Amino acid sequence: MLDFIQKRMQKSMDKINKKMSINEEDILEILREVKLALLEADVSLEVVKLFTKQVKEKALDSKIIGKLNQQQTVIKIFKDELTNILGKKTCEVELKKIPTKIMMVGLQGSGKTTTAAKLATFFKKKKLCQNPLLVGDDIYRPAAREQLKQLANQTQTDYFTHDENNAVLIAKKALEFAEKSKNDLIIIDTAGRLAIDEILMQELRDIKKEIHPDYIFLVVDAMSGQDVINVAKIFHEELQLNGTIITKLDSDARGGAALSITHLLEVPIVFIGVGEKLSGLEVFHPDRMAERILGMGDVLTLIEKASEEVDEKMMKKIGYKMVSGKFDLNDLMNSLQQIKKLGKMKTILKMIPGLAGKIDEAKIEEAEEKFKIYTYLINSMTEIEKKIPKLLKNSSRKERILKGSGRSAREYNMLVTDFERMAKQMKDFASGKLQMKPGMI
Ligand SMILES: Nc1nc2c(ncn2[C@@H]2O[C@H](COP(=O)(O)OP(=O)(O)OP(=O)(O)O)[C@@H](O)[C@H]2O)c(=O)[nH]1
Ligand SMILES: [Mg+2]
Known part of the structure; x- marks a missing residue:
């Protein structure tokens, strides 16, 4: 869809991304390219002029020159202005009257x-x-x-x-x-x-x-x-x-x-x-179209997929338990199942903008393997063990779970340690001691 315009715009956006810092001359150069791309894609001259004028004003006005994250700021300006041109927000057709x-x-x-x-x-x-x-x-x-x-x-x-x-x-x-x-x-x-x-x-x-x-x-x-x-x-x-x-x-x-x-x-x-x-x-x-044109991935389609597949009630319950510090092994199991519903992790991560070429496949496979081991072990626990993870320290319980799941003591210890770390982080996060960072859980 719109291959032509997409390719040209993405090239310009890549240029922005590759620059260490952006000066006024860079912005003007990229705008010249974008202007040509839009005209060649048959966008009306009036619209092209307005678009480039708005982007130029905002980019030069935003005092981004010399600041951190200039690339993202410039690309956001492009995205916002393109969205504006395409109609600002989604127009919902309501069928209120009958007929x-x-x-x-x-x-x-x-x-x-x-x-x-x-x-x-x-x-x-x-x-x-x-x-x-x-x-x-x-x-x-x-x-x-x-x-x-x-x-x-x-x-x-x-x-x-x-x-x-x-x-x-x-x-x-x-x-x-x-x-x-x-x-x-x-x-x-x-x-x-x-x-x-x-x-x-x-x-x-x-x-x-x-x-x-x-x-x-x-x-x-x-x-x-x-x-x-x-x-x-x-x-x-x-x-x-x-x-x-x-x-x-x-x-x-x-x-x-x-x-x-x-x-x-x-x-x-x-x-x-x-x-x-x-x-x-x-x-x-309009906003998704702007993102697609600028090559920013399609995270919203991913979210939509998630909302179709994932059990929302379950996620709310898990979320509540996370912030209230009551997260137990049942919740861990449920979250793993929800993630699994979306498909292979590699595929999911690729839909996130900017990640496609940067995924460490070995690490992902390791995580997927870990999830599998967790699942086997948790499936061999009794309800009370899942609810009160402290019981997992008991050696006769540990013996029984190892036998039931066919996993090793090392793997068992890994789950217990990982779980304790997660539960602690969630508690700290809930009490405001900790800021959530990517890769923490
Ligand atoms: N690829 C593609 N073809 C489409 C799309 N929409 C319509 N077509 C095709 O365009 C041709 C014309 O579509 P019609 O729905 O007959 O168009 P119309 O406006 O009713 O045409 P008239 O009644 O003759 O004025 C058909 O071959 C459709 O299959 C689309 O979104 N994608
Ligand atoms: Mg017709």
């Missing part, structure tokens, strides 16, 4: 029909709606209604159209149909146009007047050039858009023109299309 009505508009071939079906799939999967309705309202292209019908079939979504070649009437009848069949979301797929065309624009205005949509989304192809900005402007003037959806970001499109629309029109990007399949739709997060 919520969404109207899809855009040029020919931009992806309206596919995206209409993707949206129905997305909202159903997230359980934000139960029974969406797809409405085939493109009366011009012969196969258009059939295309949407097939997509609706594929996703087992309700579908409505009417033979009559009157788009306003179809939209009106669709609302009546939705009322009867209790659809809580209605997505209307309208006809595409090669270029702005007054007759079709009038039709869209009429549909809007008839159905009062809650959202009108302009679907924009990432491969479009600069003229798409003008097209979007006219759509916005005529219909007052609520958001744009940029499709085909999985292709090798430069994407800059589509990404410029947000800032120029103050219309947020709500979703991005990242594949032909119906699952190829993602919520657009």
Whole structure:
């Protein structure tokens, strides 16, 4: 996705990272490079100018010259300004009304029909709606209604159209149909146009007047050039858009023109299309996009994965026990299990920005081996031993656990010592005697 712009930006960011110290001349040089990269990626000149101006002002103003951590500060300024240009914060589409009505508009071939079906799939999967309705309202292209019908079939979504070649009437009848069949979301797929065309624009205005949509989304192809900005402007003037959806970001499109629309029109990007399949739709997060473009890793996707896999209640309980100094071997075991759910440690660590090339694989394997030994040993303990670790000092208990787990006395002692050290650190941390540092536990 956005390979072109990513590669160029990352090169510049690497340059910043490699410098021991950064002076004004360095900032100006990097900005010149970034400016060129953005222009070549088809970002609008107005947006590029604003972006470079803001970064320059902030970077020179922040008095970073001569300070520690200059690299991080400069990169953060780049990230913040890029996020600003891309729309500041994520725009959540709420389906508060029943039914919520969404109207899809855009040029020919931009992806309206596919995206209409993707949206129905997305909202159903997230359980934000139960029974969406797809409405085939493109009366011009012969196969258009059939295309949407097939997509609706594929996703087992309700579908409505009417033979009559009157788009306003179809939209009106669709609302009546939705009322009867209790659809809580209605997505209307309208006809595409090669270029702005007054007759079709009038039709869209009429549909809007008839159905009062809650959202009108302009679907924009990432491969479009600069003229798409003008097209979007006219759509916005005529219909007052609520958001744009940029499709085909999985292709090798430069994407800059589509990404410029947000800032120029103050219309947020709500979703991005990242594949032909119906699952190829993602919520657009300006900050994550900025991070991806700047090569800062994808730690948020990692966190999302964690929140899907990890048992939150369990983590809260463990967290509480850690800070209250009541951490026992059950908790240690539970935390190990949660970590394991995320996959191999090596893979997890690689998703953390800046770590990919720096992981000491031997150390990781050692840690994974240690976790395995802990697990065997803890599994051979009785409940009371897990709760009151002091009991582990008792030699007959130790004998029994060693026999049960098949581990050596050395490994047993390692667990006891490690656990005592962890418990002490947590206690000290909770009482404020200690600051948590990476690599402590
Ligand atoms: N790779 C990729 N292809 C997409 C994406 N979205 C749509 N397409 C493809 O783009 C082509 C056009 O999509 P449609 O949904 O038919 O576009 P439309 O805007 O409805 O087109 P008209 O109805 O003719 O105006 C199809 O081949 C889609 O599969 C996407 O996010 N990624
Ligand atoms: Mg279509």
